[in-house]
Amino acid sequence: xxxxxxxxxxxxxxxxxxxxxxxxxxxxxxxxxxxxxxxxxxxxxxxxxxxxxxxxxxxxxxxxxxxxxxxxxxxxxxxxxxxxxxxxxxxxxxxxxxxx
Amino acid sequence: xxxxxxxxxxxxxxxxxxxxxxxxxxxxxxxxxxxxxxxxxxxxxxxxxxxxxxxxxxxxxxxxxxxxxxxxxxxxxxxxxxxxxxxxxxxxxxxxxxxxxxxxxxxxxxxxxxxxxxxxxxxxxxxxxxxxxxxxxxxxxxxxxxxxxxxxxxxxxxxxxxxxxxxxxxxxxxxxxxxxxxxxxxxxxxxxxxxxxxxxxxxxxxxxxxxxxxxxxxxxxxxxxxxxxxxxxxxxxxxxxxxxxxxxxxxxxxxxxxxxxxxxxxxxxxxxxxxxxxxxxxxxxxxxxxxxxxxxxxxxxxxxxxxxxxxxxxxxxxxxxxxxxxxxxxxxxxxxxxxxxxxxxxxxxxxxxxxxxxxxxxxxxxxxxxxxxxxxxxxxxxxxxxxxxxxxxxxxxxxxxxxxxxxxxxxxxxxxxxxxxxxxxxxxxxxxxxxxxxxxxxxxxxxxxxxxxxxxxxxxxxxxxxxxxxxxxxxxxxxxxxxxxxxxxxxxxxxxxxxxxxxxxxxxxxxxxxxxxxxxxxxxxxxxxxxxxxxxxxxxxxxxxxxxxxxxxxxxxxxxxxxxxxxxxxxxxxxxxxxxxxxxxxxxxxxxxxxxxxxxxxxxxxxxxxxxxxxxxxxxxxxxxxxxxxxxxxxxxxxxxxxxxxxxxxxxxxxxxxxxxx
Amino acid sequence: xxxxxxxxxxxxxxxxxxxxxxxxxxxxxxxxxxxxxxxxxxxxxxxxxxxxxxxxxxxxxxxxxxxxxxxxxxxxxxxxxxxxxxxxxxxxxxxxxxxxxxxxxxxxxxxxxxxxxxxxxxxxxxxxxxxxxxxxxxxxxxxxxxxxxxxxxxxxxxxxxxxxxxxxxxxxxxxxxxxxxxx
Numbered sequence: 001x002x003x004x005x006x007x008x009x010x011x012x013x014x015x016x017x018x019x020x021x022x023x024x025x026x027x028x029x030x031x032x033x034x035x036x037x038x039x040x041x042x043x044x045x046x047x048x049x050x051x052x053x054x055x056x057x058x059x060x061x062x063x064x065x066x067x068x069x070x071x072x073x074x075x076x077x078x079x080x081x082x083x084x085x086x087x088x089x090x091x092x093x094x095x096x097x098x099x100x
Numbered sequence: 101x102x103x104x105x106x107x108x109x110x111x112x113x114x115x116x117x118x119x120x121x122x123x124x125x126x127x128x129x130x131x132x133x134x135x136x137x138x139x140x141x142x143x144x145x146x147x148x149x150x151x152x153x154x155x156x157x158x159x160x161x162x163x164x165x166x167x168x169x170x171x172x173x174x175x176x177x178x179x180x181x182x183x184x185x186x187x188x189x190x191x192x193x194x195x196x197x198x199x200x201x202x203x204x205x206x207x208x209x210x211x212x213x214x215x216x217x218x219x220x221x222x223x224x225x226x227x228x229x230x231x232x233x234x235x236x237x238x239x240x241x242x243x244x245x246x247x248x249x250x251x252x253x254x255x256x257x258x259x260x261x262x263x264x265x266x267x268x269x270x271x272x273x274x275x276x277x278x279x280x281x282x283x284x285x286x287x288x289x290x291x292x293x294x295x296x297x298x299x300x301x302x303x304x305x306x307x308x309x310x311x312x313x314x315x316x317x318x319x320x321x322x323x324x325x326x327x328x329x330x331x332x333x334x335x336x337x338x339x340x341x342x343x344x345x346x347x348x349x350x351x352x353x354x355x356x357x358x359x360x361x362x363x364x365x366x367x368x369x370x371x372x373x374x375x376x377x378x379x380x381x382x383x384x385x386x387x388x389x390x391x392x393x394x395x396x397x398x399x400x401x402x403x404x405x406x407x408x409x410x411x412x413x414x415x416x417x418x419x420x421x422x423x424x425x426x427x428x429x430x431x432x433x434x435x436x437x438x439x440x441x442x443x444x445x446x447x448x449x450x451x452x453x454x455x456x457x458x459x460x461x462x463x464x465x466x467x468x469x470x471x472x473x474x475x476x477x478x479x480x481x482x483x484x485x486x487x488x489x490x491x492x493x494x495x496x497x498x499x500x501x502x503x504x505x506x507x508x509x510x511x512x513x514x515x516x517x518x519x520x521x522x523x524x525x526x527x528x529x530x531x532x533x534x535x536x537x538x539x540x541x542x543x544x545x546x547x548x549x550x551x552x553x554x555x556x557x558x559x560x561x562x563x564x565x566x567x568x569x570x571x572x573x574x575x576x577x578x579x580x581x582x583x584x585x586x587x588x589x590x591x592x593x594x595x596x597x598x599x600x601x602x603x604x605x606x607x608x609x610x611x612x613x614x615x616x617x618x619x620x621x622x623x624x625x626x627x628x629x630x631x632x633x634x635x636x637x638x639x640x641x642x643x644x645x646x647x648x649x650x651x652x653x654x655x656x657x658x659x660x661x662x663x664x665x666x667x668x669x670x671x672x673x674x675x676x677x678x679x680x681x682x683x684x685x686x687x688x689x690x691x692x693x694x695x696x697x698x699x700x701x702x703x704x705x706x707x708x709x710x711x712x713x714x715x716x717x718x719x720x721x722x723x724x725x726x727x728x729x730x731x732x733x734x735x736x737x738x739x740x741x742x743x744x745x746x747x748x749x750x751x752x753x754x755x756x757x758x759x760x761x762x
Numbered sequence: 763x764x765x766x767x768x769x770x771x772x773x774x775x776x777x778x779x780x781x782x783x784x785x786x787x788x789x790x791x792x793x794x795x796x797x798x799x800x801x802x803x804x805x806x807x808x809x810x811x812x813x814x815x816x817x818x819x820x821x822x823x824x825x826x827x828x829x830x831x832x833x834x835x836x837x838x839x840x841x842x843x844x845x846x847x848x849x850x851x852x853x854x855x856x857x858x859x860x861x862x863x864x865x866x867x868x869x870x871x872x873x874x875x876x877x878x879x880x881x882x883x884x885x886x887x888x889x890x891x892x893x894x895x896x897x898x899x900x901x902x903x904x905x906x907x908x909x910x911x912x913x914x915x916x917x918x919x920x921x922x923x924x925x926x927x928x929x930x931x932x933x934x935x936x937x938x939x940x941x942x943x944x945x
Contacts, residue, residue: 002775007816009872010779014786016868019749021790023742023864029795029841031741033802036833037786040809043825051816056909059821063910066828067921071928073833077840078936084844085938092741746860753867 007048015041028083028090032076039069101162103151104179107144107193108232110137111225119218127213131204134217138200138224142193149186157183157613161234161298168237175237175295184614187434188231188366191441195358196224198581202449203350205578206456216256220354223249227359231366236285236295239367243281243331246360247274253355254347263346270340277330277337284323291316297370304373304618314620317374321381324371328364333415334392334422339688341415345407349452352407357414357444362437365421369430369614376428376621386426386511390518393419395685397525401532402682405462406451409533413488414444416522423519424503427510428625431611432502435596438607439495442592443487446585450481453578454537457571464533465663469542473571476579478538480586485534487589489527490648495593501641502596508640509627516640523644524651531655540661542571598637774815782808795841799834806830820903 014037021034043062050058084090114137122130152160159182168175179185200220207213226249230242248271255267289295291313292303309317328334333341344356355361368375368385375382396415403409417440424433455462457474471478487494490501500523508516573579596607617625658667671678680686782805789801806829813822910918 002771006775006779007812010782010812012872013783016872017783017786017790019868020864023745023749024861025790027795027846029837029844030798033795033798033837034790036802036829037789037805040806040829043821044809044812047813047816047818047821051818056905059818059906060909060914062818062821063824063906064917064921066824067925070828070833071924073836074928074932075935077836078932080840081843081936090844090846743860746864750863750867753870757870 004048004052007044011041011044011048014038014044026092028080028092029077031092032073032080036069036073039065101148101151101160101181103144103147104162104181105164107141107148107189108179108225108228110141110144111221111228113137115218115221115225118214118221122214125214127208127210128204130214130217131200134221135197135200135204137221138193138197141224141228142190142197145189145193148181149190152181152183152186157186157610159183159298172293173289173295175235177238178234178296179232179238180234180297181232182614183611184366184369184434185232187438187611189228191438192224192227192231192359195441195445195585196227196354198584199350199354199358199445199449202353202452202578202581203348205575206350206452207348216253216348219249219252219256220351223253223355223360227363230363234297236288236297239370240281240285243327243363244278246355246363247271247278247331250274250344250355250360253351254344256347256351260346266340266343266346270344273337273340274330277327280323280326280330282327284320284327287316287320287323291320300371301373301616304377305616309377309620314377318378318380321371321375321378322384324367325364325381325385328367328422329388330364332361332364332418332422334364334388334419335395336687338392338396338415339691342408342411342684345405345411349407349448349455352411353445353448353452356411357448358441361414361418362421362441365418365425365433365437368422368425369434372430372614373616373618375425376617376625379621379624382426382428384426386423386507386515389419389421389423389426390507390511390515390522391419392416393423393522394518394525395419397522397529399681399684400529401525402678403529404465406454406464406467406533406537407448407462409464409529410444410448410451413526413530416526417444417488419522420500420503420519423507423515427506427515428617428628429503429506429510430615431608432499432506434611435607436499436503439487439499439589439592442585443484443494443496443589446480446582446589447484447488449578449582449585450477450484453477453574453582454571456574456578464536466543467537468540469538470571471538473542474538474573476573477582480579480582481538482534483586483589485530487593489530489652490523490644492645493590493593495589495591497645498593498596498598501644502598504644505598505637505640506628509630509632520644520647524647527648527651528655531652532659535656535659536663540659601638771815775812778808778812778815782812795846796838799838799841802837803830803834806834817902819901820906 018034018037018041021037022031025031025034043065046058046061046065048058050056050061080090114134117133117137118130122133152158159180161178161180164177164179167177200217203216203220204213207216210216223246226242226245228242230239230246233239233242251267251271253267254270255264258264258267285295288300292300294300294303330337341356341361345352375385393416396412396419400409400412400416403412417436421433421436421440424430424436453474454467454470454477457470457477458467461467483494487496490497492498504516504519504523507519596605598605617628683689785801785805785808789798789805792798792801806825810822810825810830813819813825
């Protein structure tokens with residue numbers, strides 16, 4: 001049996017990578033994709049923890065997370081499209097509307 | 101006892117209907133609703149009264165609902181129907197109904213009659229609480245309620261600052277009296293554990309009271325009397341009543357002649373058993389009453405506004421009632437309350453008719469000769485004047501003389517003398533009023549000036565104006581109630597014909613069971629029961645009639661054909677006397693300088709220093725600080741989402757580390 | 763004799779882990795969005811494999827169907843729609859200060875996590891995750907379905923409402939503004 005900590009550590013790594021992407025990529029779409037990566041890391045934690053506790057709750061949680069992630073991706077991408085239409089770019093260096 | 105609840109609630113329902121629903125309705129609807137409510141209430145009152153008489157006039161209490169019940173303090177909303185409250189409720193609802201009918205005609209030029217009748221009905225409701233309550237708390241509810249309605253009605257035409265100020269003055273001065281009243285309530289509860297009239301009567305009538313309680317009673321009665329001073333316009337808290345004439349005349353009639361101002365006298369009569377145990381307080385009461393009677397009467401001698409004369413006359417007559425209470429003659433005081441309600445309301449309403457006919461002119465020196473224009477009003481007004489000056493056999497004669505007699509035997513010739521002089525003044529100024537208003541030549545001089553100013557108008561308009569200027573009689577909806585009141589003023593006196601004149605003094609007998617002189621005080625008040633020589637009593641009566649005739653005669657001579665020339669000479673020769681009197685002894689100015697102005701100055705200081713600098717400074721300071729901090733930090737908001745997220749992550753890490761370390 | 767099954771599972775796991783890490787790095791680093799998207803798909807497949815090895819067959823299937831099959835496809839649609847020219851593509855932005863802060867803080871967090879977890883007993887009970895028990899009950903999918911539709915019925919329904927909301931929101935946000943008709 002693989003000790004459950006290994007799964008956790010893997011999840012941490014994926015999470016960190018996703019975090020890096022979300023914070024440092026200049027393309028909004030890439031930011032969104034990195035967020036998906038982070039969500040996957042979380043899913044991994046849930047499944048592994050559920051397995052180690054001996055419950056099915058972890059997997060059910062994962063189902064919901066996937067659902068929510070899908071919704072969020074849809075809405076987020078819709079917003080990207082709207083932004084692109086208005087400003088013609090998806091570069092976050094330029095899209096600094098919250099300035100001030 | 102459904103009739104009781106109907107009587108109590110009908111005015112409230114009327115007020116609610118008028119206040120909430122009838123805003124846009126035609127004036128006649130408001131009027132009818134209000135009058136209807138009053139009529140229902142009066143009919144119910146009669147029913148309750150007759151019922152009470154059938155039960156031999158025994159007091160009966162009725163519980164509406166449990167109200168206050170905290171710790172040992174128990175004050176349910178209970179009403180007592182006994183001889184005294186039965187009488188009062190008839191006065192309030194009966195005269196109230198007549199005034200409501202009259203008011204419809206008087207206020208027909210108003211646009212917001214619904215508001216007027218709401219307040220008027222509400223007032224009656226509150227007054228009923230006052231007189232029907234079985235404990236001090238319910239009475240206090242009514243006490244405050246009538247004060248509120250008085251304020252609302254005095255300041256009815258509040259767009260004029262003077263009226264609004266008058267309303268405020270009434271309310272504030274009353275408030276000062278109310279402090280005394282409240283202290284009285286507190287002390288009563290503290291020493292007797294109850295505020296219920298029935299219970300207090302039992303406790304005090306039953307047994308021996310220790311010295312502590314007796315001492316307490318002295319203070320309680322004094323505090324309660326302070327409340328009465330405010331409400332019933334005695335020295336030194338009478339100053340609101342003349343100013344209250346700024347309100348519509350029906351208001352003056354109802355509130356400031358017939359009902360509200362009598363609340364103090366009612367309260368003292370209700371607690372007569374307590375007051376009997378406090379001879380010191382009673383002495384003060386008698387002196388205050390007598391002095392007020394004389395003081396106000398002298399001011400009335402030189403007033404030119406018809407309503408002001410009546411106002412000071414009211415203060416003076418209230419002084420009589422208070423004097424009666426002070427010498428222990430509560431029945432006489434209530435009798436005078438009753439007769440005064442009739443003829444004073446009559447005269448106020450009559451004055452209202454005159455004012456309306458003169459297009460809201462209130463200066464008597466601009467009136468005159470109205471007898472031929474307004475015969476009915478003149479006739480009823482004459483009856484009222486005869487009643488108040490004490491011309492036998494009108495009502496005022498019997499009630500006033502009863503008081504003067506009791507004052508003589510209880511307080512001695514000095515007090516009697518004060519009262520007699522005041523009576524003389526009363527005769528003088530009332531006859532003066534009658535002459536200036538109704539006799540002589542019509543001095544509508546103000547209208548004459550008006551005339552000249554319009555001289556440039558076309559001839560046709562000129563003519564129309566002149567026909568308008570002549571005063572004419574009011575409609576039957578206005579003189580109808582006056583006639584009824586006049587009949588009452590004439591006849592009601594016969595309820596109290598004293599024994600010495602062969603009558604049975606039904607009134608005094610009727611109220612006797614309400615009065616109770618406790619054992620401990622019996623000896624002090626023996627003089628009330630003792631018998632005196634009839635010749636003394638008759639002698640005093642004759643003396644007062646003589647004074648009345650002399651004073652009235654003087655007034656007729658001086659004013660019968662309009663103000664006599666000799667008056668001008670007197671005014672010139674005694675300028676200071678005249679000025680003092682016509683400026684009401686400068687009492688208002690005194691109060692203003694010594695009480696009102698210092699309060700205002702303190703308030704101004706508190707505002708400019710404490711409020712503006714300290715409080716505002718602190719509050720604004722917080723705002724400034726926030727702005728400052730925000731300003732210094734805002735450069736950090738670069739608008740970059742990434743930067744935000746970064747900060748978020750770092751913060752999260754810190755949080756987690758804190759969690760983990762613990 | 764070394765325990766081959768456990769060795770196998772260990773080996774599989776380490777292999778998968780390594781691949782996943784590598785691919786994730788590629789996802790984050792690639793300049794072209796399409797490349798990143800493809801790498802992401804690979805990533806998701808690998809993760810599904812990990813789930814399967816953890817006896818969570820249903821989740822694995824859903825992961826492939828929904829996540830890889832719908833979400834990433836959506837991403838690709840949008841990327842294609844935007845039709846970014848090569849000059850518009852940017853890589854990472856690097857502010858040295860930020861980067862160092864981030865690395866340090868994340869590493870610190872990981873260390874602390876590791877430290878806090880080291881005292882816990884390993885291999886928390888398998889209990890109801892016994893393979894045979896699951897087979898007997900009707901399979902992983904069956905059991906999930908049972909749980910989902912009884913204990914978790916509320917979240918289930920609410921999730922469907924959420925999806926509905928997301929659909930409406932996405933359509934509304936992405937709609938073209940009506941251009942005023944010039945006559």
